[in-house]
Amino acid sequence: MPTIQPIWSIRRIFLISIFSAFSILSILSISIITQQFNQTYHDSAAEQIEHWANILADESLLYLVNSERNALDDNFSLPKHIPNLSYTHIYQLDRESGKLNLFYSYKRNLQRTAILEKSNEIINLQTPKFKEKYLEYMQPIKVKNEIIGYIYLQSSIEHITQITNNSLITSIIIFLIICLLAVIIALKLERYISAPFIALANTVQLAARQRNFQQRCQDMPYREADILARNINILFVRMEKRLAQLDSAEQQSLEHSQELENKINKRTEALKESNQELLSTLEKLHQFQSHLVESEKMASLGDMVAGVAHEVNTPIGLGVTASTLLADRLNEIKSAFEHKTLKSSQLKKFLHDSGENIAIIYRNLNRAADLISSFKKVAVDQSSEDIRIFDVKELLREVLLTLRPQLDNLPYIIKIDCPDDLTVKSKPGPINQILINLIMNSIIHGFEGKETGQISITVMSLSNQLNILFKDDGVGVDESIKHKVFEPFTTTKRGEGGSGLGMHLVYNLVTQALGGSIVLSSETGQGVSIEINFPIS
Template identity: 75%
Template structure:
């Protein structure tokens, strides 16, 4: 809703305009006159103090030349004749040391405290200086071009301050009188201007209350108001015609409304049927989406099964080969033993080869057992969301071991930064699936058509939460899908086998299974960063 502009009355405009203008003009005029008056007094005071300084310089010149201090004290009577004088100092310049010394001092009232010497202030007091309550001046006493001393005068300016106060009071009284006169003139002018408008307002109010627009406004005393009255009369005439048209249109609208009610009732019934069909379709879509998410989980588990089977096949094959070779050698030894042709060198060779074969069988069976144990943990975790206590570093190692068949032939590096002794109580299954999906998403999408790539996984505890920061330096995410990467069926591999459920599954696991938050940041060509936070014990 736009802000409404303030509506001002004619009285307010007249009062503010006239009073403001008159007050401003009065204040400016009286201020200028007062300032000029005070400046003239200051100028007069300055000229007086300069005059008396010249007089004192002339009278004391001979005494300074002859250094007659006592004679100056006895004969100098001009100081008592100077009006408003506070202090008088006469200084003598020593011819030998060039120092300025106090030669004579005078103060009007003996109860006044003495003031500091001003012998060093000639540069600042060579022109009259006005302070709050006094003016001071200092003049050189010269004989030809040689300065033999200085005379310092300080005069009282309180009479000027009293005159200024009186002038201020007089100016305030004059301004108040002028404002009162301006208010009276503004009210009279407003009454003359607003009277015709009040008449027009009353006419309009009566017409609106009675809904009778046949009456006319009377002639107004001045042109603007009369033009407004004529236009109001034209408006009344047009409104009378418009009301008649509205009555006819209202009758037609009633007829149309009945027709519309019938159409609305029919369309409402059709919409109810369509809405029911849509609800049914939406329910099926949600079921289908849930099935797809579960299929995605099982497909991920199936890929791991195939990879682990391939990885386990190698150590088991080597164990079978070594055991077969050991059986063949054992059969040869048995035959030679029965035929009594067994030699000590043959037995020694058999024992050495047997030890090597047993060691080979043992190593490969242990490797297969480790792979199957790791796969068993991952499979159990992925199919369960129970809370258990585990070491995060071991969980990450198991995930990488599970993905080794898919990653060992790819030129991509994965760096893990996690404290070795970080133990938490949480749900390892969702964490396992989240990491697998993020790594495979970077491999499939981020490093597509690239010969190198770097993935970093940083894990650290923050208060009562676990922070997982997953980064890669791949292609990044395009801005067109950046804000909807966690939505279902969002993929850049449409028609190429991409289901668009990988990151949607990650989002659901973080927010629902772990009760945490996930934030994705990416710039095209600068990789992707995924930050995950969820509560832990």
């Protein structure tokens, strides 16, 4: 679905635009002024602490040179008169060891704790350093360019913080006043601009509601709105003319529509009769198609019956021959026994020949029994769509055993890849029919004109789905029929016994009987690959 763009009102646009512009300019201006204001106070505080450091260094120079510590404590009262000064340290440099010793210490508030010595921070404090609540500075005390000590000052900057807070409050108040002015200006400007458009909208709505386009818009106070009003008046004139034309055309249209309605009624009756005939024909075609599909199923079953009958005839014939020969030998032994001419060598040969004949009879009868049993299972499964539990590999073996009469004399190889313990609950009948149709389709169509060929059938279970991948290396499916290979009556053997229902039957069994899906892929000369998936338990 296309996204709907939001529609903004002029009031909202003006409020946002003007308020944003005023706010941005106010914030930038106040930020710059506040920053410069704070920088000025910080620079002034740094200059003052350097100034007082020079004065205190000069005042304490003689005491430091003469090492008069007590005299300095008694007479050095200047730090008390320096505003905002919290702590003062004077350090004396020991010329022999080069170490700094605390010579004098002052703190304004006696209740405060003393601060640590700063003799280790000389390098960092050569310029004034601002901390969170105070400013500190340290400079050398020199005599003839020779350093004899250092003075450390710590000054409170709480007054600067207070001034900064007051300026911030003042800035916020000014910003709120500017915002209020911006809102008032935006509302006034919006009311001036939108009033003509509201009048035009009311005029257009009234004309549309009453379908009266004879009224006209008034002159507007500024050029853009006046141009729009004139164009609306032109539109009203054209609409008035157009309505007159439409009224005339409507009358003619009513007459034409009456004529058309009569024609449509006649043609509708004719179409109903034609549709009824088409539905009847289509129903007959569906019935004919169903009969053909059932005929195809029974035809494939009949082919198996003929093949199995031919295959069973050989072992039974061998069994009959062996049993007849055994009966002849038995009569000879019986006659020799009755005439008392039976020799031990003759009896020994009879026993040997009897064992061989019985073995021949057993093998051939067992072979015939296997063929009949497999055919019985496949035939029953083909004609039934009942759900039962079965071994998939055993099902494949029975199908191949049933098709052996058709496959024995052909130079084609069928490979089966299926787990030994794959037991599923599904409909074996449709699976039988699908595999037989696919194998026979490859033999009849896929390997046409080829002396060798290979078919591979791979079966695996994939999360409550049985996957069957059928491949052959035959001639493949021609591009002209690949897209309709599952449609009924599609065949390359038209006029040669091909009905075109084999693959259609496979498609119906997979999609309807098994509730699955089938996908065919093929390239000319590269064989065919058919993947079947259907649900199992």
